[in-house]
Amino acid sequence: MILSINNVIKKFGNFTALEINDLNFEEDRYYVVLGPSGSGKTTLLRIIAGLEFADAGKITMLNNDVTGAPAWKRDIGLVFQNYALYPHLTVYENIASPLNVMKIPRNEVIKKVNELLRVMELTDQAGKYPNQLSGGQQQRVALARAIIKRPRVLLLDEPLSNLDARVRIELRDYLKSIQREFKLTVIHVTHDPTEAMALGNNVIVLHHGRVVQNSSPKDLYNKPNDIFCARLLGTVNIISRDDLKFDDGIDYDLCEIRPEDIKITENGELEGKIESVQFLGPEILLNINMGNYHIKVSLDKYNDKYYENETVRLSFNKSTMNFYKSGKRLEKILE
Amino acid sequence: MFIIPAIVYFLIFAIYPMIENVILTFQSQNVSGQYIFVGLSNYKELFYTPHLGKIIDNSLIYTFIVPFIDIIFAIPLATFLKRLNKNFLLPVILLPSFIPLVTGATMWILMLNPLYGILYFVYHKDLFYTIWSIVIIDIWSSLPLATLIIYSGLKAIPKNIDEANNIDNIKGMRKLITIDIPYIKYQILAAFILMLVYGSFTFDPIYASLGVSTPFANLDLSYYSYELFFSGNIGFSAVLMTIMTAVSTVIALIFVKLTLNNKMHASRFRSIHWPNNELPKSFTIFFTVLYLLFFMLPFAWILIESFKTYNEIFSLPPLIIPLKITLSNYTYSLTNGEPYFITSIVVSILGSLLALFIGVPAAYVAARYNVGGIKFIGLVLFIYSIPLVILMIPDYAMLNYIHTINSWPGLIIIYPVMVLPIIIWMLYNFYSTFPKSYDEAAQVDGMTMFKSFRKIILPLSHDGILVAFLYAFIFAWGALIFPLAFTYSAYNMSVLYPSGAQTLTIFIGGTIGHEATQYGILAASSVLSIIPAIIITIFLRSKIDRVWRGGGIK
Ligand SMILES: Nc1ncnc2c1ncn2[C@@H]1O[C@H](COP(=O)(O)OP(=O)(O)OP(=O)(O)O)[C@@H](O)[C@H]1O
Ligand SMILES: [Mg+2]
Secondary structure, eight states: OOEEEEEEEEEETTEEEEEEEEEEEOTTOEEEEEOOTTSSHHHHHHHHHTSSOOSEEEEEETTEEOTTOOGGGSSEEEEOTTOOOOTTSOHHHHHHHHHHHTTOOHHHHHHHHHHHHHHTTOGGGTTSOGGGSOHHHHHHHHHHHHHTTOOSEEEEESTTTTSOHHHHHHHHHHHHHHHHHHTOEEEEEESOHHHHHHHOSEEEEEETTEEEEEEOHHHHHHSOSBHHHHHHSSOOEEEETTTSOOOSSOOOSEEEEOGGGEEEOTTOSEEEEEEEEEEOSSEEEEEEEOSSSEEEEEEETTOOOOOTTOEEEEEEOGGGOEEEETTEEOSOOOO | OOSHHHHHHHIIIIIHHHHHHHHHTTEEEOTTSOEEEOTTHHHHGGGTOTTHHHHHHHHHIIIIIHHHHHHHHHHHHHHHHHHHOOTTHHHHHHHHHHSOHHHHHHHHHHHTOTTTSGGGGTOOSOGGGSSHHHHHHHHHHHHHHHHHHHHHHHHTSOHHHHHHHHHHTOOHHHHIIIIIHHHTHHHHHHHHHHHHHHHHTOOHHHHHTTTTSOTTSSOOHHHHHHHHHHTTOHHHHHHHHHHHHHHHHHHHHHHHHHHHOOOOOOOSOTTSOOOOOOOOHHHHHHHHHHHHHHHHHHHHHHHHHHTSOHHHHTOSSOOSSOSSOOOHHHHHHHHHHHHHHHHHHHHHHHHHHHHHHHHHHHHHHHHHSOTTHHHHHHHHHHHHTSOGGGGHHHHHHHHHHTTOTTSHHHHHHHTHHHHHHHHHHHHHHHHHTSOTHHHHHHHHTTOOHHHHIIIIIHHHTHHHHHHHHHHHHHHHHTOOHHHHHHOOSOOOOOSSSOOOOOOHHHHHHTTTTSTTOOHHHHHHHHHHHHHHHHHHHHHHTTTHHHHHTTOOOO
16 A cells, blocks of 8 residues: 555635545556545645645555655655646756756756656657647646656646647546556546546545545446446436336335446337437437436447437346435345 | 827827927027027037036946845845735835835935934944935835835746645745746846836935935936926936936836746756755744834834924934924924925825826727737836936926916826826736626627726726726825926915915925924924825735736836
8 A cells, every 4th residue: 555544634714625534545556536626636636745734634655654744755746737837947957857956966867857758758849948838748748747756656636637639538548658657656636537437447536525436437337336426427317216116125215227228129118208319429319208207328329210209118227227225325236 | 099198198298308308408598598509519518517427426326236236135025025925014015115205215314314313323424425325215115116026926926836846845045046036037127127217217315315415425317417407407407318318218128128028038047056945934034024124114213203302303312212292293294284285185186097097098998909009018118117307398398388387287287197107007917817708798788899998897997997096196196306397386275376386295305404404393294294105005905916916116
């Protein structure tokens, strides 16, 4: 275990921004912190970085208590959302700046920076100033500056949110490969579910300053801890017991099923009328009126034979359904 | 249309006078008062003026020593202020820059009196026999501005940069020199140039210290040309003013260029291993207190003096705490000074309002629709950085022509020369960050540009306008050169036939050195003259550094 957070509380005035009982990070893994705006993601990152200090609790890094340690004493690198590059320094000088403080021989510094410039594909940009670079290049400079000291933990606060869609996907792969190459523990904050699923070995879900789930993206998708987590990733149907009852001795009030787990078949047990058909590229999403409620069904793109106002019959893949009581998921499922 | 009044005003009262000056240098008044062409004879006087060498030396000292010392002391003070992060400190430190300069000089003269001032306890020689007293006063009154400009630059460094430094373990002297100073290099240069303008045309302290200094000890070109003008030697005065115009144009152009393009360049100091330790907090506090003492001591002394009786003021050694507190100085000052107080209040308010009237629409269209473009803003900054004294002769002739010499209307008409550039520049920055959507929505709703300006923009920008007005008022309140040049008697207190318009600054500045100088009354008047500055500084305290972020102010 490289980093662990125990019983940490952070308040701003009377408002509790963060309350974390027990959160551990392993070496050489990619963690994504996911949550809506204001859920405390940035606060968590800043407390780990030492830019903000917890009101209570303990933070341990490589078995050292670092709860009150200043940022530069922690073995971390941080990439800011807006990069925070020094505008008066060149790319080369920006990357070298953390090393210049340490008493490292000059040629050593040059060697390290040049190596990183090569890895980051920035060699041609070394003499430029930050305002002469594209967003994606600036992001890579920021990344290089954060890892030049070879920190054990790399913190990223919405590192891709300022970039356009194409560059974002490119850099996403890049982040992952850097993490593998340097065997870093990455803690990556985002509110983009796709990013979380694509990158994370683990996804940590924050809600109102608390961790509500900490699992693989697959588990988060298939076995969400509560209704909030269920809604986080992708489209989901949530149906109240009053509208649709499954009587198998389960005491629940909501059930949940993903659109791709519903099939349209002649002998389906439920009937509804197609209200809209959306073509989304790889899939087609049907919105079906079931009387009191609606259900979304996803079909693959070749399955384009349905039209609005058509009446269809549905059948659920029951074993993939989850049931919730007072917001929490029940372990029981249908056979 | 919005911008035309401002341009016309500048052309008439600032640009034309500069040209007129050049013409005047080739002319001379004959016995019947007419101007005749005399060729280069005015210029020849340059070589026959015995004290000119001394005067030029003095001018150079003011021009280069003052800004240099200002910057050297302003950078540490600004970093201390940022580190201590106490909001009440800034207004307190700014006070010396916001009070009338004449009052500031008067305070120092009383304090540095070798017999009756605090100086008695330290040193028994009269510092006003040398130029250094004026240098100290200049520094005292301009250092706060330099500090403010640099401080607002430091405050504008993104928080993320500070945090990145924290993570990279860059701090103390090393952070200051390798990160902060390069980051705010532009503000430092702007402050330096402004201080250059400030020092190079030192006028008010020389005027105030006339009675206590030896002749020519501290005279500079600016004051000397004023004296020539007053003694009727217009031609030679115009020569000196033309020289100053040339010098100040060069400085002003550098200033304009700097202000309008704000580029970053690499620093050469990076390879040196600067100490990477933070000063202990107690040191920071200690030095800040020293600065505060320097800034506040004259205030404390003048306050004490103002409550002393006549005998106590001239007691030896000086009394630190008056035994009998008297208010008679204040009552005397208010009764005798009443016409001056009234004039100052009236002309400062109306002059600033007139400037607002001309300036607000111009600033708005310049910022929003880029009317006049960079040229207009360049003109504003240029006029902002020239010394007022060079406009004196032609502006006098113009006010004379419309029969407004020695009257309120005369001063009100001419005051915008000094405050209009401040107002336009501040509001230009204000409107540049003003959301576009407001007036776009108004125009979509069918309002004309004029109507949306009146109905939407003006109401929404009242706080920006108020701040600009208060700044303008502060500078109008402390004005000396224009009232000196364009008035010669006090307001006669007549409502129907008003005449006379000497201001409070003349009342204060002209007193020292007269035979029976009433130091107590002078002190009381000075205290009264700084009250508006105190009120406004307190009022502006939270807005000050934001307002200045766009640039600097004279
Ligand atoms: N310095 C502060 N002072 C007061 N409240 C703060 C401060 N910083 C954060 N908060 C509050 O704490 C809560 C969590 O903020 P935080 O910035 O961690 O959210 P976030 O999850 O990063 O949100 P976003 O996705 O919008 O960046 C918010 O309600 C915010 O208003
Ligand atoms: Mg955030």
